[in-house]
Amino acid sequence: MNTILLAFDLALFLEKLILIAVIIFASLGIALYTTFAERKVAALLQDRSGPNRVGPFGLFQPFADGLKLLMKEEIIPNTSNKFLFILGPFMAMTAALMTCAVIPWGNQVEMFGRTIQLQIADINIGVLYVFGVVSLGVYGMLIGGWASNNKFSLMAALRGASQAISYELAMGLSLIALLMLTGSLSMKTIVEQQMDSYWNILYQPLGFLIFIICVFAECNRTPFDLPEAENELNFGYHQEYSSMKLGFYLFAEYIHMFIGSAVMSTLYFGGYDVPFLDESTLSSNVAALVGIASLMAKIVFFLFLFMWVRWTIPRFRYDQLMNLGWKSLIPLALFNMLLTGALILAKSGL
Amino acid sequence: MQALTQRAKAVDRKPMTWWEKLYLPSILKGMAITFGHSFKKRPTINYPEETRPFSPVFRGLHVLNRDEEGRERCTACGLCAVACPAEAITMEAAERIEGEENLYREEKYAAKYEINMLRCIFCGLCEEACPKDAIYLSETFAPSNYTRKGFIYGKDELLIPHPIQDPEGYAKAKGLNN
Numbered sequence: 337m338n339t340i341l342l343a344f345d346l347a348l349f350l351e352k353l354i355l356i357a358v359i360i361f362a363s364l365g366i367a368l369y370t371t372f373a374e375r376k377v378a379a380l381l382q383d384r385s386g387p388n389r390v391g392p393f394g395l396f397q398p399f400a401d402g403l404k405l406l407m408k409e410e411i412i413p414n415t416s417n418k419f420l421f422i423l424g425p426f427m428a429m430t431a432a433l434m435t436c437a438v439i440p441w442g443n444q445v446e447m448f449g450r451t452i453q454l455q456i457a458d459i460n461i462g463v464l465y466v467f468g469v470v471s472l473g474v475y476g477m478l479i480g481g482w483a484s485n486n487k488f489s490l491m492a493a494l495r496g497a498s499q500a501i502s503y504e505l506a507m508g509l510s511l512i513a514l515l516m517l518t519g520s521l522s523m524k525t526i527v528e529q530q531m532d533s534y535w536n537i538l539y540q541p542l543g544f545l546i547f548i549i550c551v552f553a554e555c556n557r558t559p560f561d562l563p564e565a566e567n568e569l570n571f572g573y574h575q576e577y578s579s580m581k582l583g584f585y586l587f588a589e590y591i592h593m594f595i596g597s598a599v600m601s602t603l604y605f606g607g608y609d610v611p612f613l614d615e616s617t618l619s620s621n622v623a624a625l626v627g628i629a630s631l632m633a634k635i636v637f638f639l640f641l642f643m644w645v646r647w648t649i650p651r652f653r654y655d656q657l658m659n660l661g662w663k664s665l666i667p668l669a670l671f672n673m674l675l676t677g678a679l680i681l682a683k684s685g686l
Numbered sequence: 687m688q689a690l691t692q693r694a695k696a697v698d699r700k701p702m703t704w705w706e707k708l709y710l711p712s713i714l715k716g717m718a719i720t721f722g723h724s725f726k727k728r729p730t731i732n733y734p735e736e737t738r739p740f741s742p743v744f745r746g747l748h749v750l751n752r753d754e755e756g757r758e759r760c761t762a763c764g765l766c767a768v769a770c771p772a773e774a775i776t777m778e779a780a781e782r783i784e785g786e787e788n789l790y791r792e793e794k795y796a797a798k799y800e801i802n803m804l805r806c807i808f809c810g811l812c813e814e815a816c817p818k819d820a821i822y823l824s825e826t827f828a829p830s831n832y833t834r835k836g837f838i839y840g841k842d843e844l845l846i847p848h849p850i851q852d853p854e855g856y857a858k859a860k861g862l863n864n
Binding site: 380381382383384385388644645647648649660 | 713716717719720723726727729732
C-alpha cells in the first residue's frame with residue numbers, strides 16, 4: 337500500500353517537474369526572442385531593417401547579445417551593499433518566473449496513459465497568487481536600486497516602487513469587477529467559463545482597459561518606464577549593474593511582459609479557448625495543442641502591442657503618472673465595479 | 687517683437703480639455719501613424735551586399751594606369767606629389783634598364799609609389815597634374831583597416847591589373863563591366 341502511494345506521488349512529482357522545466361525554459365526562450373522581436377518591431381515602425389546580420393534574418397542575434405552580456409566584466413561598486421546587490425537581480429528574475437505557475441497553458445493532454453493538466457498548480461486563489469508575486473517583483477527593483485548606493489538608482493527605485501504600488505491598486509479594483517462575474521479566483525475555472533460562454537472582454541471592456549494600462553505600468557513599459565528612464569536617470573535602478581546581473585534585470589522585464597500578456601489573455605480573452613470552435617469535438621491531445629497555439633497567438637499579439645506602444649508614445653511625467661493612477665484609474669475602476677455590481681443585480685431580477 | 691519668419695506659432699498653454707486628458711484618442715492616432723510606417727519602403731542599403739551607385743565623376747581610390755600594351759605609364763616626374771595639398775604621395779624614381787621596355791613606357795619609372803590614404807583628401811589634383819595620364823581616381827573607396835600602416839598603399843595595391851595578362855581585372859578596375 338505504502339509503495340503504491342509512493343509510486344503514484346513520484347509519477348506526479350516527475351510530471352510536474354518536467355512541466356515546470358518546460359514552462360520555465362519556454363518562458364526564457366520566449367523572453368529571449370522578445371528582445372529580438374522588440375528590436376525588429378522598433379525597426380519596422382521606424383522604417384529601418386533591424387538586426388539582420390547574425391544568422392538568417394538575424395535570428396541568432398539574441399544569442400549574440402546574451403553572449404556579449406555574459407562576457408562583460410562583472411562590476412560590483414565598492415560602496416554597494418554586496419549581498420543585496422546580488423540579491424536584487426535574483427529577486428527580479430525569480431518573481432518574474434514564479435507567476436507562470438498558475439497560468440493554464442492549455443487543457444489536458446493524455447500521455448503514457450496519464451491525463452496531464454497543462455498547468456503547474458491549479459490553486460483556487462490563482463488570481464491572488466499572481467498579484468502577490470507581481471508585488472514581490474518590486475523588491476527586485478527596490479533592493480537593486482538601494483544597494484547600488486547611487487542617487488539616481490535610488491531615485492529610480494523609489495519611483496518604481498511608488499508607481500507599482502499605485503497601479504496595483506487600480507489593477508486590483510478592475511479585477512474585482514471581473515471576479516464578481518466569474519465568482520472564482522482560479523485561473524482554470526475562469527478560462528472554462530469563457531469557453532462555455534463569451535470572453536470576459538465583452539462583459540468588462542472598461543475593466544480591461546484599466547487592467548491593460550496597469551499591466552503596462554507594472555511591467556515598467558513605455559509610457560510608464562519611469563524607473564528605467566534612460567534619458568533622465570541613466571537606466572535607473574540597474575545603472576550600476578553589468579554583465580549577466582544586468583542581463584537578469586533586462587530579462588526579467590521581458591518575462592514580466594510575457595506573463596502579463598498571458599494573464600491578460602487568460603482573464604479577458606479566453607485563455608486557450610479558440611473562438612467559434614467546439615473543442616469537445618476534437619480529441620483531447622489535438623484540442624490541447626490547438627489551445628496552446630491559440631493562447632500563444634494571443635500572447636504574441638499582446639507582446640506586439642507592448643512594443644507598438646513603446647515605439648509610438650513618449651514617457652509620462654511623474655506627476656502625470658501619479659495623477660492618472662490615483663485621480664483617473666482608481667475612480668474609474670470603482671465606477672466600473674459599481675456598474676458591474678448593479679448590472680449583476682439587475683440581471684438576477686433584484 | 688518682429689518675428690523673423692511668417693511661420694512662428696504661439697505656444698498653446700490652454701489647459702487640456704477632457705477629451706485631450708483621456709490621452710487614448712491621441713495615443714491611438716499615434717499608433718496608427720507608426721503602424722502605417724511599417725508598410726513603408728526602407729531606405730536602408732545593406733552595405734557590403736548592396737552598394738550605392740556612384741556618379742561617374744566620383745573621386746575614390748587611386749589607380750596607377752597602364753597603356754594598351756600593359757606598360758606602366760608613370761614616369762616618376764613627381765608632379766602629382768607637388769600638386770597634392772595633403773602631401774600624401776611619396777615616390778622614388780628609377781631608370782629603366784635594357785630589357786625592361788615591355789614593363790615601363792618611359793625611360794624613368796617609379797620604383798616606389800606610395801599614397802597615404804589617411805592623408806589623402808581625394809581632391810583629384812594629382813589626376814589633373816599628371817602629364818602622362820598615369821594616375822586616376824576610381825569609383826571605389828579605401829576599405830577599412832586595423833592599422834595605420836595598412837592605409838599606406840604601395841604600387842602593388844595601386845597598379846591597375848595587366849590588360850593582356852588579366853583582361854578581366856583590368857576591365858573591372860576600369861569600370862567597363864558595369
